[in-house]
Amino acid sequence: MLLGRTLALYFSGRFLKAILGLFLLAAVLIFLFDVLELVRRGADREGFSVLRVSLISLLRVPLLLEQVIPFAVLFGSIAAFVSLSRALELVVTRASGISVWQFSMPALVVGIGIGVFSITVYNPAAVWLQQKSDEVATGLFGTEQNFLMQTTNQVWIRQDGLDGESVILAKQLLNGGTRLLGVTIFAFDHQGTFQERIEADEADLGKQIWHLKNATVYTTERDPQQYATFQISTFLSATQVRESIGSPESISFWHLPQFIDLARNAGLPAYRYALQYQTLLARPLLLAAMILIAAAVSLRVSRFGGLGGLILGGIIAGFVLYVLSELSKDFGGAGIVPPIVAAWAPGIFGVLMGLTILLHQEDG
Template sequence: MILGRTLAIYFSARFFKSILGLFLLAAVLIFLFDVLELVRRGGDQEGFTVVRVALISILRVPLLLEQVIPFAVLFGSILAFVTLSRALELVVARASGISVWQFAAPAVVVGLIIGTLSVVAYNPLAVWLQHRSDEAAAGLFGSEQSFLLQTTQDVWVRQDGLDGESVLLAKQLLDGGTRLLDVTIFAFDKEGSFKERVEAATARLGDQIWFLEDVTVYTTERDPQQYGRYEVSTYLTATEVRESIGSPESISFWSLPRFIELARNAGLPAYRYTLQYQTLLARPLLLTAMIIIAAAVSLRVSRFGGLGSMILGGIVAGFVLYVLSELAKDFGGAGIVPPIVAAWAPGIFGVLMGLTILLKQEDG
């Protein structure tokens, strides 16, 4: 029996509502916890207001929620399957000759649509909002900003310049690697001897030079000196800075291919950014895997009951895929395995696992 158009639309709407409901619930919870954390850490900082912190959190929550999308699809699909089963709608559908593959098809279509839209539209919007959040938070959290905003890591970057080598640390990266916040530079002369330590509130990358503002210079020969502006030579480019300090998640889906090409042309490894690009491309497949797994763990409930076993099965399946994804990400980001393999393997594994369980349940 072929699933009718009206019934397919009805099932699709039920799945979409369940997934959207869990996604919005997760958004509210993340926002509340995020605001509380920002208030706790920034409450005594100059320029702090509750409205400003709430705005920062609202702007950065969408990017944080990207990690929740697969789990919202998994548990939303489980909820939809169980709700349809308890209302006897799936029972009636199966009694009329509709197979599990047919009533799961609308859910898979919904997953593919959500996955595609989350990549081509939601991700670029979330990254743009994250950049606005970074700008709104600039200077508010001081040295803790990188921890709070989670857009960069404390990475020491070695650079060379006309005046000699130096080592740079920045707490936050803005404007594609051309502007840094909370910068520390250890400078050495051409003979390799330590010359000075430079601490600056901001640094802007020009043509082979860092333009620093609000600077304190420490040397072994005199007391600390304050400067409104200061310059440090460098051969680094914006691409090299972003590759060393920036996070792949801070680049939108549409900008990743161009950045990967720039990194490769500069002779830099682009494993992390290639992995991020392939991971986004593979997201529709991963969401499809989540829906098939949800059907596998929910089908037995519709026949034999056992809500606790269903929830446990869904959690275990989600945990397995999460661990596999993280391991693949670590291997792919380090260049141990090809990024394309690391990105697509979790989705392929999830689909095969779900199909195997469904085939066993349906056909023995």
């Protein structure tokens, strides 16, 4: 017997509401904790206000929530399955001759739809909002708030140019590394002899040149000289800067293929960015795996009871997939295994695990 359209839409709505409910709950919790952390670290700084901090957190929470999507789907699906079972709706559905595969199909469609939406719309929007968050936070937190930046610590760049080699230290980076704030540059000549130290408020990457603003040049031969604008040559391209200091998560889904091609054409390793791209592509499969696992741990409980076992089973399943995903990312990011294998392996493993458990439970 086929699942009717009305019943399929009803089941789809129940799963979508449960998943979105958990996702929004996670968003509120992350936002509150993030605001409290920003208030703790920035309350004594010039330019601080609760409204500004709240805006910073609100803009950057969507990117943080990307990591929550698989777990929201897993536990939201478990909640939906349990709710339908307690209301005896699944019992009636089964009694009418509809199999577990048929009434699980609406949930799978919802999960795959969420996956497609998250990579094509949500991810680019979250990356854009994160960039706006960095702009709002500019000058407020300084070097202590590295978790607001796109790197994990202060940025060091070694470069070469027409004038010789130089080392750049930046306190904050924006726009994928093409704009640096709080810049200190140690410049050397072609023989490697130290020439000058340059401190500037900002550095913008142009074509084979860094444009510095409000720069102060220190040398051993004369007093410090101040310049409204200053320039220093570089052979670095925007691609090379991003590969050196940028985070793959700071590049949207639609821009990743172009950036991967640019990196490869420049002779740079693109493992991390290829892995991020493949991970996003594999997200619908991973979410389908979460729904199958939710069905596997929920439907047995609906017949035999045991809410504690349900919760434990869901936590264990989510933990296993999380560990597998992290190991795959480490191997793929280091180039030990191909990025496509590292990205798709957790989803394939999850689908096979869910199907195996369901086949054992339903068909023996």
